[in-house]
Amino acid sequence: MTGPDPRTAEISAHLAEVRSRIARACVDRPEPTLIVVTKNFPADDVRRLAGLGIGDVGENRDQEAAAKHGLVADLPLRWHFIGQLQRNKAASVARYADVVHSLDRPQIVSALGRAAAAAQRRIVGLVQVNLDTGPAGPGGERGGVAADGAVALADLIAAEEWLEIGGVMGVAPLGGDPAEAFARLAAVAARVRAVHPGARILSAGMSDDLEAAITVGATHVRVGSAILGSRTDLG
Numbered sequence: 528m529t530g531p532d533p534r535t536a537e538i539s540a541h542l543a544e545v546r547s548r549i550a551r552a553c554v555d556r557p558e559p560t561l562i563v564v565t566k567n568f569p570a571d572d573v574r575r576l577a578g579l580g581i582g583d584v585g586e587n588r589d590q591e592a593a594a595k596h597g598l599v600a601d602l603p604l605r606w607h608f609i610g611q612l613q614r615n616k617a618a619s620v621a622r623y624a625d626v627v628h629s630l631d632r633p634q635i636v637s638a639l640g641r642a643a644a645a646a647q648r649r650i651v652g653l654v655q656v657n658l659d660t661g662p663a664g665p666g667g668e669r670g671g672v673a674a675d676g677a678v679a680l681a682d683l684i685a686a687e688e689w690l691e692i693g694g695v696m697g698v699a700p701l702g703g704d705p706a707e708a709f710a711r712l713a714a715v716a717a718r719v720r721a722v723h724p725g726a727r728i729l730s731a732g733m734s735d736d737l738e739a740a741i742t743v744g745a746t747h748v749r750v751g752s753a754i755l756g757s758r759t760d761l762g
């Protein structure tokens with residue numbers, strides 16, 4: 528081998544840009560964990576990321592994630608499930624996910640709790656909070672519990688023997704002000720943490736708004752396209 532293949536070099540360059548954006552946003556703040564969102568990209572890219580020092584990857588569709596995980600199960604990675612979860616996928620997700628960011632209703636908490644017990648795997652669960660304002664329009668199908676229901680759902684997660692309440696997750700509204708939305712999410716995170724002191728995770732921020740999330744104290748950012756490229760270019 529004479530050097531990295533072109534794709535590894537490309538990912539490495541993008542990773543350096545994102546790491547410097549994070550560092551610049553983190554003046555006087557601890558750096559968040561960088562979760563690289565690998566949805567729509569192949570297992571080979573996951574392997575490249577692990578080689579570049581990435582320890583956390585995110586996926587949003589079970590079928591794709593389960594297959595990809597199977598191809599790179601030898602790598603020391605933490606797998607984050609960040610997409611809307613259907614009850615009939617809980618058993619599959621419980622076999623590979625370390626953290627599930629998208630718990631947003633009691634039925635899905637109990638389904639994942641049963642699945643984690645069956646798989647004998649402890650899974651960290653986050654309450655996904657809906658940050659949209661106004662009526663859900665097209666594209667408003669992103670899930671999440673209303674802010675005032677977050678503590679009750681966190682209580683249900685904490686009560687599951689094989690689940691651990693890790694904190695909260697949110698996605699900024701399309702076309703809205705991410706700083707304002709993330710400030711609301713941080714307030715919900717504080718309410719959850721007041722009841723569950725171990726629930727320290729605030730999962731917020733993507734390629735376009737990671738700085739706004741870090742400003743309100745994000746502990747985990749979920750970055751896809753800024754590192755792996757545009758998903759719409761994949762044909």
Ligand SMILES: *Cc1c(COP(=O)(O)O)cnc(C)c1O
Pocket residue numbers: 564566587609610698732733734735749750751752753
């Ligand atoms: C796809 C996705 C991301 C990453 O989005 P980018 O804009 O590509 O960084 C983050 N969080 C969730 C929930 C996602 O579905």
